[in-house]
Amino acid sequence: MSASSAGATGTTVPPVPPSLDAEPGAWESVPDALGHFGPFGGRFVPEALMAALDELSAAYEQARADPAFVAELDGLLASYAGRPTPVTEALRLAEHIGGARLLLKREDLAHTGSHKINNVLGQCLLTRRMGKTRVIAETGAGQHGVATATACALLGLECVVYMGEEDTRRQALNVARMRLLGAEVIPVTSGSRTLKDAINEALRDWVATVERTHYCIGSVMGPHPFPMLVRDFQRIIGVEAREQVLALTGKLPDAVVACVGGGSNAMGIFHRFIPDASVRLIGCEAGGDGLATGRHAAAIAGGSSGVLHGMRSYFLQDDDGQTKVSHSISAGLDYPGIGPEHSWLHDTGRASYRVVDDAAAMDALALVAKTEGILVAIESAHAFAGAFDVARELGPDATVLISCSGRGDKDVDTAARWFGVLPADGGEPAHG
């Protein structure tokens, strides 16, 4: 389908296609059977987990082809998660930036407040289909943990969430949310006590409980088939957005911009656009205190190829291959790696990646709040900050689609401290 032929019809909003309905196209063929995106991906896990990964691959393949599964998932996405999420044109924001039209894909309006619910509903339905009764998850910001706890409550599954002790402090409200939803939250005190260590701990749990437990990974990462499976469950973001943008503007966007932690909202909004050669795909990695300081979470810009958490991809690591601790004000982007398909998109040149540091992201968060009345997640604010530059580079004739991956309720405390707007602070901004 080319831009012009699709655009010519676009006056009414077409029906949203089913989430797992694969359009024919060669790009559907990646990854290969062993889960490789070029040199990246694969399955670097202990032999004990191989059977479970094979089981998951087989169950997913069957489920994808089963109209009843697809119908149940789409039913939940519509009636429970609130899909399709709208696309909002950010007029005042665009005027302020002085560049391209800005369109926001509003995943912040999905149930639980971020795109994470799309993946989790799919994986929890798969869990039930495999006859498993217990779900474990890792979480950084807590959004994936909250989404998993939510889906488990809905489907009657036992739920255990591993969260780095440091993150349980940064995101205390989400810990409470998960507990209210009936999940057990286990603070992880090993290693650096952040997201990467939560993943380590979840993997340790999984190898011992795999017979009845599904590990619901929260991003497009981990051993095959997770990067593919999570991408497919998130792909709905771009499938919807493409139709919505065509209906709104009559043409494809010139760029799609998303923040990248593991990379699931980015993969989700990118994937449907991959064959649309005119559409620039741009991921924004977390720059923390700045790339030059070494205190960041930019795996592509500041890392190198390696193997961690079951996959080959780009990681922050030292000369001995030890993982470096990442830094970002955003707990959801504070991970020293990136999903393997992003590494491949980067190496092939089909997508490009930029770095957005803490300060730029927080400025964007404040600007979006004041001009559009939308308080976005700090993760998503990285996408906005990157998109502002893109919008200026492309100019007023262009359209930039931004993945507004989540809402900022969880971040009010962090943002209030950053800007010094708590009453106790006397209203004196600490930054900006």
Next chain:
Amino acid sequence: MTAPLRRYVREITVTRQNEPGARQAGAGERPATGALTDSSDRHPDRHPDKHADTDGPSRPGDGQQVQAQGTRGRLADTFAAARKEGRSVLVGYLPAGYPTVDGGIAAMRAMVEAGVDVVEVGLPYSDPTIDGPVIQEAVDAALRGGVTTADVLRTVEAVAETGAPALVMTYWNPVERYGVERFAADLAAAGGAGTITPDLPPEEAGPWLAAAGARDLDSVFLVAPSSTDERIRMVTEITGGFVYAASLMGVTGARQSVGAAAEGLVKRVRAVTDLPVSVGLGVRDGGQAATVAAFADGVIVGSALVGALLDAERSGSGLSAGLDGIRTLTAELAAGVRRPA
């Protein structure tokens, strides 16, 4: 299709299958980017190692082409000698660099003196996802102490001088980072017998097997109770020295009893290979060693030995007490493998 899209799609489906040796896309043929440049284009020198590795990363699919190693390495002699004595081989694990590099070497020597036949020299790693709390604690301490891959190789050299085969037990990333060829060469030069690589699956092991095979290093791979017979066959075909049978589904750590699944797993392995089979995970005392020795060619002990060192550190009694603890436990385990129960 545009060049980037063609690359994104094609190199996987075509290049990979037809030309197993030809990959490493990326570097030379990066497409020109459009109006928007990305971070790496602006800073091509920031990660010079990233695109054009010389000897890594490994190439998927190569595993199938690699020949079985059989029993040509040094471990074969150790297992043959024990079999002649009518006993099992005792394999002991300790991480290099704990409590210090020299302290670790002393502890491994003490193990050998007290009756360990094969030493697993652990390469400390920041993300030990297959290890329980005991080994994690020692490894974290070793890393805080600054242990490097070079220190691990020095430890191997010191152990090899005792005459006991030394295997490096390592997560895959440090090897890839060091360089697959370079690691194999330096390990062989240090007198090492081979490696155990628990998170390197046969599907990804091709380059390592080639590098190790060229230097007569044994590459030990694991099977687990969940392994299908088909996978057991795949693993044993590329394994050298002995097959490592994980006694249970779980991480490393001493346990009250060795998994009941172990004996059945050993039987399933024996059905497809003549290689010796060693059982690890959970063994902590002489009684358990004797139980396992009754059905396995080798008994692997890790956390219990590491625990002896940790206990001494925690109680502040120092390395010599730790070495005493190692000697006492090793002697008990060595007696265990000599009286199969």
